[in-house]
Amino acid sequence: MKLNIALIKGDGIGPEIVDSATKVLNKVLEKYNHKVVYTELLAGGCAIDEFGIPLPQSTIDGALRSDSVLLGAVGGPKWDTLPGHLRPERALLGLRKELGLYANIRPVRLFSALKDRCPLRNVDSFDIVIVRELTGGMYFGKSGRTIGENGEEAYDTETYSVMEIERIGRTAFEYARKRRKKVTSVDKANVLESSRLWREVMHRLAKEYRDIEYGDMLVDNAAMQLIRNPLQFDVIVTSNMFGDILSDEASQLTGSIGLLPSASLGGCKRGLYEPIHGSAPDIMGKGIANPIATILSAAMMLSYSFNLDKEAKEIEDAVEAVLNQGYLTADLGGNMTTDEITEKILEQI
Numbered sequence: 313m314k315l316n317i318a319l320i321k322g323d324g325i326g327p328e329i330v331d332s333a334t335k336v337l338n339k340v341l342e343k344y345n346h347k348v349v350y351t352e353l354l355a356g357g358c359a360i361d362e363f364g365i366p367l368p369q370s371t372i373d374g375a376l377r378s379d380s381v382l383l384g385a386v387g388g389p390k391w392d393t394l395p396g397h398l399r400p401e402r403a404l405l406g407l408r409k410e411l412g413l414y415a416n417i418r419p420v421r422l423f424s425a426l427k428d429r430c431p432l433r434n435v436d437s438f439d440i441v442i443v444r445e446l447t448g449g450m451y452f453g454k455s456g457r458t459i460g461e462n463g464e465e466a467y468d469t470e471t472y473s474v475m476e477i478e479r480i481g482r483t484a485f486e487y488a489r490k491r492r493k494k495v496t497s498v499d500k501a502n503v504l505e506s507s508r509l510w511r512e513v514m515h516r517l518a519k520e521y522r523d524i525e526y527g528d529m530l531v532d533n534a535a536m537q538l539i540r541n542p543l544q545f546d547v548i549v550t551s552n553m554f555g556d557i558l559s560d561e562a563s564q565l566t567g568s569i570g571l572l573p574s575a576s577l578g579g580c581k582r583g584l585y586e587p588i589h590g591s592a593p594d595i596m597g598k599g600i601a602n603p604i605a606t607i608l609s610a611a612m613m614l615s616y617s618f619n620l621d622k623e624a625k626e627i628e629d630a631v632e633a634v635l636n637q638g639y640l641t642a643d644l645g646g647n648m649t650t651d652e653i654t655e656k657i658l659e660q661i
C-alpha cells in the first residue's frame with residue numbers, strides 16, 4: 313500500500329515528537345512493504361510567523377489532498393497576546409472543522425507497567441475511551457462582545473442540533489460494540505437546554521442499541537467518578553467542551569498526559585491524529601519530550617485510516633514492551649531522552 317501522509321509538526325515540542333513518530337512509522341511500514349510519502353504543512357504559530365495567519369488555505373488544501381494527517385502540537389507564549397481569531401489554536405479548530413472531523417476518539421488506558429504512576433490507590437489497570445464531539449458546541453457557537461447595562465460583556469454559546477448529537481452518539485455506540493458494550497453519556501441536563509436535547513437523542517439511540525448498557529451522568533459527577541472508580545467506564549460520550557476537560561483529567565490517571573493519543577474522524581477515512589497534550593514550550597528543544605502519545609497517534613492512523621491493524625498493533629506492542637522494560641522519559645520520572653526512547657521502540661519492531 314502507498315500512504316500519502318500530511319505532517320503538521322507545529323510549534324514547541326511538535327517537530328521533535330513528530331520526527332520520532334515518523335521514524336517509527338517508517339520502520340513498521342518498511343517491514344510490511346508499504347510505501348509512504350510525507351508532505352509537510354504549516355499550521356499554528358509557525359504559520360503565523362511565515363504567512364501572518366494560523367491556518368493558510370494551502371495547509372487546508374494539502375490536508376485535503378492527503379490520505380491522513382499527523383499533527384504535533386500548536387501554540388506558545390510568543391503568540392499568546394494575539395487576538396482570538398489569530399491565535400495558533402485557531403488552526404486546530406479550523407482543521408477539525410474544514411476536514412469535517414466531528415468525532416474525537418481519546419483512548420485512556422493505564423499500562424500495567426505504569427500502575428505505580430497512577431495517583432489512585434489499588435488501581436492496577438483501566439481502559440476507557442472518551443468520544444468527544446469535536447465540531448460543535450461552545451467551541452463553534454456564537455460568541456462575541458457587547459455593551460450591556462453594566463458595561464462590556466462577553467458571551468459564548470453552546471448549540472447542538474439533533475443531527476450533531478446523533479452522529480457522535482452513533483460513533484460511541486458502534487465503538488462500544490467492539491469493546492465492553494457500555495456507554496456513559498456525560499451532560500449537564502439539570503441546567504443546560506442543549507444538554508437536555510443531548511440526553512433525549514442519546515436515549516433514542518440507546519433504544520436502537522439494545523445490546524449496549526447505557527447510562528447518563530452529569531458532568532460534575534463524572535469528574536468525580538473518574539477519580540473515584542475509573543473502572544466503571546468503558547466508552548464515555550460527551551460534548552466538545554466537557555470532553556476537553558474530562559480527557560485532561562483522565563490522562564493524569566495514566567501517569568502522564570505524554571502517553572495519550574487521539575484520532576479525529578469524520579465521514580471518510582481521512583483523519584487527524586495528534587497527541588492530546590500541547591506544545592510544552594517549557595521543554596522545547598531540550599530533547600526530553602515524551603514522544604509516545606504521538607507514536608500511538610500514528611498507530612491509530614494506521615488502523616483507522618488505512619485498516620493496517622497488524623502494523624498498528626506492532627507499534628502499540630513495541631511501546632508497551634519498552635515501558636515494561638522500565639524505560640521512561642522525564643514526565644514519568646525516568647531519564648530517557650526523546651531519541652533514546654524512540655530508539656528503544658524502534659528496536660522492538
Ligand code: IPM
Binds near residue numbers: 401404
Ligand atoms: C485539545 C486542546 C485543544 C482543544 C486546544 C489547543 C484548542 O486542548 O485538543 O484538547 O481545546 O480542543
Ligand code: MG
Binds near residue numbers: 557560
Ligand atoms: Mg484539551
